[in-house]
Amino acid sequence: MTSAAPTTAPAAAPQPAVQPARPSAGPWRRALGRLRHNRSAMIAGAGLLLIVLACLLAPVYANVIAHTDPFTSNASGTAIVNGQRVPVLAQSTEGLGLGVTPIGPTWDPGNYLLGADNQGRDVMARLLYGGRNSLLIGVSSAVLCCGLATVLGVLAGYFGGWIDAVLSRFFDVIWAFPVYLLAICLSVVLLTSGLHLGPIHIDAGSLALPVVIIALIYVPYVARPLRGQVMALRNKEFLHAAVGLGASDLRVMRREVLPNVLPTVVVFLPLMTALNMLTESALSFLSVGVQSPDASWGTIINDGLALLYTRPTITIAAGLCVGLTAVALNVLGDGVRDALDPNARLRGGA
Amino acid sequence: MKRITAIAGAALLAVGVAACSGGGAAPGTDTAAGPDTASQPAQAAAGFQEQHKGGTLRLLAKSGDGTLDPHINYSNGNWQVFQAVYDGLVSFRKVGGKSSYDIVPDLAEEMPQVSADGKTYTFKLRQGVKFATGDPVTVDDVVASFQRIFRVSGPTSGTFYSGIAGGADCVKKPAGCTLDKGVVADEAANTITINLVEADSEFLQKLALPHAAVLPKGTPDKDQGTTPIPGTGPYKVESYNPNKMMKLVRNPHFTEWSRDAQPQGYPDEIDYNYGLTPEGAVTAVQNGQADWIFDPLPADRLTEIGTQYAQQAHVNPLAAFWYIPLNVNIAPFDKPEAREALQWAFDKNALVKMFGGANVAQPACTILPPAFPGHADFCDFPQQDLAKATELVQKSGTAGQEVSVVVSDDDVSKQIGEYVRSTLEQIGYNAKLKVISTNIHFTYIQNTKNKVQLSVSQWYADYPAASNFINVLLSCASFREGSDASINISGFCDKDVDAKIAEAMKLDQTDPAAAGKLWGELDRELMKQGPIVPLFNPKQIDFVSKNVGNYQFHAQFHALLDQMWVK
Numbered sequence: 075m076t077s078a079a080p081t082t083a084p085a086a087a088p089q090p091a092v093q094p095a096r097p098s099a100g101p102w103r104r105a106l107g108r109l110r111h112n113r114s115a116m117i118a119g120a121g122l123l124l125i126v127l128a129c130l131l132a133p134v135y136a137n138v139i140a141h142t143d144p145f146t147s148n149a150s151g152t153a154i155v156n157g158q159r160v161p162v163l164a165q166s167t168e169g170l171g172l173g174v175t176p177i178g179p180t181w182d183p184g185n186y187l188l189g190a191d192n193q194g195r196d197v198m199a200r201l202l203y204g205g206r207n208s209l210l211i212g213v214s215s216a217v218l219c220c221g222l223a224t225v226l227g228v229l230a231g232y233f234g235g236w237i238d239a240v241l242s243r244f245f246d247v248i249w250a251f252p253v254y255l256l257a258i259c260l261s262v263v264l265l266t267s268g269l270h271l272g273p274i275h276i277d278a279g280s281l282a283l284p285v286v287i288i289a290l291i292y293v294p295y296v297a298r299p300l301r302g303q304v305m306a307l308r309n310k311e312f313l314h315a316a317v318g319l320g321a322s323d324l325r326v327m328r329r330e331v332l333p334n335v336l337p338t339v340v341v342f343l344p345l346m347t348a349l350n351m352l353t354e355s356a357l358s359f360l361s362v363g364v365q366s367p368d369a370s371w372g373t374i375i376n377d378g379l380a381l382l383y384t385r386p387t388i389t390i391a392a393g394l395c396v397g398l399t400a401v402a403l404n405v406l407g408d409g410v411r412d413a414l415d416p417n418a419r420l421r422g423g424a
Numbered sequence: 425m426k427r428i429t430a431i432a433g434a435a436l437l438a439v440g441v442a443a444c445s446g447g448g449a450a451p452g453t454d455t456a457a458g459p460d461t462a463s464q465p466a467q468a469a470a471g472f473q474e475q476h477k478g479g480t481l482r483l484l485a486k487s488g489d490g491t492l493d494p495h496i497n498y499s500n501g502n503w504q505v506f507q508a509v510y511d512g513l514v515s516f517r518k519v520g521g522k523s524s525y526d527i528v529p530d531l532a533e534e535m536p537q538v539s540a541d542g543k544t545y546t547f548k549l550r551q552g553v554k555f556a557t558g559d560p561v562t563v564d565d566v567v568a569s570f571q572r573i574f575r576v577s578g579p580t581s582g583t584f585y586s587g588i589a590g591g592a593d594c595v596k597k598p599a600g601c602t603l604d605k606g607v608v609a610d611e612a613a614n615t616i617t618i619n620l621v622e623a624d625s626e627f628l629q630k631l632a633l634p635h636a637a638v639l640p641k642g643t644p645d646k647d648q649g650t651t652p653i654p655g656t657g658p659y660k661v662e663s664y665n666p667n668k669m670m671k672l673v674r675n676p677h678f679t680e681w682s683r684d685a686q687p688q689g690y691p692d693e694i695d696y697n698y699g700l701t702p703e704g705a706v707t708a709v710q711n712g713q714a715d716w717i718f719d720p721l722p723a724d725r726l727t728e729i730g731t732q733y734a735q736q737a738h739v740n741p742l743a744a745f746w747y748i749p750l751n752v753n754i755a756p757f758d759k760p761e762a763r764e765a766l767q768w769a770f771d772k773n774a775l776v777k778m779f780g781g782a783n784v785a786q787p788a789c790t791i792l793p794p795a796f797p798g799h800a801d802f803c804d805f806p807q808q809d810l811a812k813a814t815e816l817v818q819k820s821g822t823a824g825q826e827v828s829v830v831v832s833d834d835d836v837s838k839q840i841g842e843y844v845r846s847t848l849e850q851i852g853y854n855a856k857l858k859v860i861s862t863n864i865h866f867t868y869i870q871n872t873k874n875k876v877q878l879s880v881s882q883w884y885a886d887y888p889a890a891s892n893f894i895n896v897l898l899s900c901a902s903f904r905e906g907s908d909a910s911i912n913i914s915g916f917c918d919k920d921v922d923a924k925i926a927e928a929m930k931l932d933q934t935d936p937a938a939a940g941k942l943w944g945e946l947d948r949e950l951m952k953q954g955p956i957v958p959l960f961n962p963k964q965i966d967f968v969s970k971n972v973g974n975y976q977f978h979a980q981f982h983a984l985l986d987q988m989w990v991k
Contacts, residue, residue, distance in 0.1 A: 145846070146846045146849070146850065147774070147842065147843040147846040147847065149771070149774035149775075149777050149778060149843060150771050150773060150774045150777075163774075163777045165777065165781045165782055166726070166727040166730055166731065166781060168727075168730070168731045169730040169731035169732075169734040170729075170730035170731075170734045170737055170739060170783060171730060171781065171782070171783040172726040172727060172729060172730030172737065172739070172780060172781060172783055172784060172965065173723065173724075173725075173726030173727035173728075173729075173730055173780055173781055173784075174723075174726075174727075174777045174778075174780060174781045175724075175727055192723070192778065192839055193778075193839065193842055193843060193846070266860070278858070279856050279857075279858075361833055361838075361859055365856075365857065365859070366841075366842055366845065366856075366857040366859075367842075367845065367846070367849075367856075367857065380722070380723055380724060380835045380839075381723075381724050382724060383722075383724040383725060383728070384724045384727065385724075
């Protein structure tokens, strides 16, 4: 906070105004300031905000604008296109009369804006609902992944010794598997009967299942760098001082170590969200992610695959949503990293 | 017959039934929309046309269809190929159209003499027929072949052929199988006598299937896998790699002995290439790089094929249906009202759309397909009535219960499953879709331990007999608790129905017309009890290249590959 210059100074000889000491902004505030000046990050953030808002308003679009239920089959339904009532799934009448084609994009927001899928459901409404799930899974799994990775990375880095050895081998084991292979294996197994681990019970079709699976497979990717960072901090004077003053391990980790690794975690969050969202889309595309009746951008791409020749809009629209969101998250993540640590400009930064 | 050979085979072996299920097999009556189907009998009658002999027929499939051993393979893909490679004592007439269901003598000189009690069949073996090795076919080969059906534990040994005297013992102890009382050769008279434990009106049809092919004596009593076994047909398999290619060349020792049973083939060589996706295969046929596709055509290419390539597409009905088996032994479908609700719940025209439209399938009201023996023309649940279905669900007291719809992971099944789930939600259930791999789906839904309430399945007849649907799918004998091979997926068992099935099967031998009427009545009664919901009867679409002529659709084995012209 700045204070105003004194107004009672003598007129004869102007004296320099006495400026009270300006308290320096905290590191987070300074980072936010730097982020605000990063135009790419701000554009990406705005784009992301738009996508999130649109997805959050999915029920409004479905109920008020399109008057449709995107989770109920409408194979025998009709729609009005150019003033004419036409079947949503149109039977071919030419030649041998083979095949059925869903209605294409009408560009009318109230009436199958992006057309219908092969169940006769409104693609636009499903895209918005699907986006909610894709974003929810992306964000939730990123938070869970970063949370777990922070705990494990700090424990491994701070204590070292056998704790580090055990945790590091655990990371190695997970790291040894190709990410998608591990995710598919876990999904195939857990989708049959759900996850029942002590007090944790997750139903087979629950959205929590892909969240947990995706979070788990990426834990080593976040925990490893954090562990290294904590090991470096372990030899810093301020940490020795805290220990010398008699602080417990828990207190040292909470009050001295954690605040120093938190910026790294914050940088990881948007990047992991993008990565996890892509993973979710891939798993859903392979039918081992989000399960019906829920939808995600991945499941919509999968639905659209069977209509790639006749109605490519479905796949293209869902693919664009995934792509744009991932790009926005990555650019924003880069901006956050540059803002938090201007010296670590890995990809150019702002 | 089923595409997933091993699974279906194992299932049927234990169940003691006689048919098949799965993704794309079997016969259909002649024909609806195929452009040249009307000309099929004329072409067949025209005899062999020398000017079209020669060339290479190029076939495509995603992958090979299992073992080359005709006594073991139970898949439509290779059964189709076996028609040009192997023969049995009798066979289905190798022509297009309805007469393809006729049984004609093949390696037998004439139709067998059948004893008055229907238990003894005597065949006189045709002379001069040779295997691809050049060795003549003898009665010893025939006896050895019947023994081998059991010794290799063929998938239908316990079902189709266990009625041969000694067959039941051979099922229990395959290694020592002799069938010494069941299949008796008379070398001097060149005859084979087959004794049955009980009369079986379908026995000749079972003998006409590849599982009863005659192979050389001395063929090892184990699955020959990718090693070709010499046959007697116009072609022999030169090489087979299920991931790459199967190559058939002319059998140098073949001479046509019966145009009805085993006509000479047209192409000099048949190359069956594996690995292309159906999308890629369609493009290859369009470009003239291949001549025929085995796999179902991709849904989004149907319109294009039906319009721009209409002259190259052939549509034929199949003796098959897609259906929903309802588990009558667990909630909620243990309640008759809940089962009736489902009969009213589905818009079968919508389901037909998901399969490719009204010219690719037709809504089913009955268990027995149209034009199939025993089919009765009725429709007790003619159209969707969601209000009535909802009311019945309420009345049954099962509203709000959780129901899992178990489907396999192919595109059409997933779509149908999603529609079923959505409809169940609409009539008051809390429905979920459970998609599982096609490789395990068929066995999974059969096993009562998995507590499957409702699934989407398919049934393709092995041969034209009503019992092949009703007895197989809904008799008490077909239901085995805790078994992966319980083809009566609904777990339906009604002693009165069983008694009528037995009566109808008996009547089949003496009075087919009366039997047909009884099968029709049974069909109607079963629809009332509602253990299954018939959805639609599919059709087969064959897409051939411009080069191909003389396309003929055999009701039992589909396109007659070796009768296609490429020259």
